[in-house]
Amino acid sequence: MADVLLFHHVQGLTPGVTAFADELRAAGHTVHTPDLFGGRTFDTVDEGMFFANSEEAGDLDALGEAAAADLPEGLVYAGFSFGVMSAQKLAQTRPGARGALLYHSCVSITADWAFGPWPQSVPVQIHGMDADPFFAEEGDLDAARELVELVGPVAELFVYPGEQHLFADGSLPSYDAGAAALLTERTLAFLADLPGD
Numbered sequence: 001m002a003d004v005l006l007f008h009h010v011q012g013l014t015p016g017v018t019a020f021a022d023e024l025r026a027a028g029h030t031v032h033t034p035d036l037f038g039g040r041t042f043d044t045v046d047e048g049m050f051f052a053n054s055e056e057a058g059d060l061d062a063l064g065e066a067a068a069a070d071l072p073e074g075l076v077y078a079g080f081s082f083g084v085m086s087a088q089k090l091a092q093t094r095p096g097a098r099g100a101l102l103y104h105s106c107v108s109i110t111a112d113w114a115f116g117p118w119p120q121s122v123p124v125q126i127h128g129m130d131a132d133p134f135f136a137e138e139g140d141l142d143a144a145r146e147l148v149e150l151v152g153p154v155a156e157l158f159v160y161p162g163e164q165h166l167f168a169d170g171s172l173p174s175y176d177a178g179a180a181a182l183l184t185e186r187t188l189a190f191l192a193d194l195p196g197d
Contacts, residue, residue, distance in 0.1 A: 007083025
């Protein structure tokens, strides 16, 4: 079984994120869901981004690192959209990462500001929709394809038809039940197939 550190998206630790974590727990995995927003949730991405960029939010990068600090090595780092920044950074820079799950976002591994090269032994799955204006039109899909090309067989990209961004969060209007079920199925297969289980 895997030990997963799951970071929420910019609308906060919503009931949908918690429910997703519970699905992984029901399969026998341990899932940590830190709340980087101190209990705040937001109705829209724009409202969440406004808070995340405010002084009130604090240093979210440091909060993400702190969420991992007291946990053992050997984690699977996972993130929804905004939370991918923390998950991907930790997967690439914290020793002992067991895997990474990047939902609705991906950060370039070759840009000047990148976190560095991808650790060759760390498997990763990336999930997003082909017409999602955030994922497909702001460079994340290109970054995901680049990662798969450079890293090879340990990297998988799954692109779903549709334009919804946070389609795996059952508590949001953007939820797509069919795509979310497939994402969950693929996630559970990824976790089940990790070396060491």
